[in-house]
Amino acid sequence: MINGLFNLENKVAFITGGGKGLGFQIAEAFASAGCHIAICSRKRETCQESAGKLADKYNIKAMGYGCNIQSEDEVKTVVEQVLGDFGQVDILVNNSGATWGAAFEEMPLEAWQKVMNVNLTGTFLMTREVGKHMITRRTGKIINIGSAAGVKAEPPEVLNAVGYSTSKAAIHHFTRDLARKWAQHNIYVNAIAPGFFPSDMTKHVLSKKGEEIKQHNPLGRIGDDHALQGAALFFASPASDFVTGQVLSVDGGSTL
Template identity: 65%
Template structure:
């Protein structure tokens, strides 16, 4: 097989949560460029639709948008069923929707803790379960969970003070490994990407305040840009990773070393 075929996604279908902007949009573009059709989901459907329209015109793929709260069980089931009706299949699931909350541990409201855990952990479970049933029937699938370098290490409060987020991403990493061994018999590959610091809406405030200190902790001395996650996301979605499951691929400039 030619190496280009290993990374081809022509006529595959990817469901990406939080796919309208940030890291989800970057991943969606990488897939669209390789011929993949897109189902982009988030609570803000209009943002997903704007992105879908761009990719439809730019890459000549089918791209549709869906309103989705990943913590709502019935909504998850309905949207997955609608995507299956619209596209006929789901080859790739990217669990990218995420939430964070910055506060000292002793001041963090329970409501904030629950919100972060529900979106990042429960949402990943609900999406994986709903799409996984379809993948089990087909005996094929790629699930990519967007974890975080923050789930692999700890930092002093002067750098990050988001214990709900870091705990949730550590949970996503373990969920990835456990699900990988459960579903390997169904030829479903389950892997995670652990991004470090990227320039997104979620990190804008932190970078404005602490970019110098953050850069000092990144061996490559750079912040992730709009292209640096694409290769990892493409690798884990394609035939190139057919002998890889249960792994966590850090894309963090060396910050977790």
């Protein structure tokens, strides 16, 4: 009974930014539960390589795609491709993200717009297109990747990226609002707000402030390669069938 709560056999998950980092960790957690995997990013070759590894290791169907989620046309095209290849999408993970580190007064407009276009508009576009399919089937789980930075303001010496923080706070409210709107379609919308994890996006900050960040974290550490997987599997699986519109912080207590 309990094992069945986390079973994803014969489900299909579509994960943006799933070729590496946190997105790939989530994809692997789903694949280990029997889920078929579609992953996309701007680097199609990376996604195809990662998909091949998942297919070989877990004996599931996995495919990689190229997509710039800032482009409405590319989002529509890749969703059509995934539906053509898999026949359905049961789980959508909006993981693709961008950041820009700079003092607010020095942030160029184009940097602000890029962060908003990737983190917020890209999530809107992908959710809208996949959501149309989910509404037709009257089922679906959507997981948005927010951030602890969208919950708590950090001092500039730790994180100086107001555009990123603002975009992630918007993702949290987007999650709540859409969950309320789409509950009538039996579509669940939840979010995960990770704290500091090793990734391409955080490597500069962690290289300079990693030990200080650990010292100020209640659990005394940063996230590892598995710390996000349980939360993602919970939101994707039947275990969360009475949970929607929630933002779960996975941060070692840093937002307390």
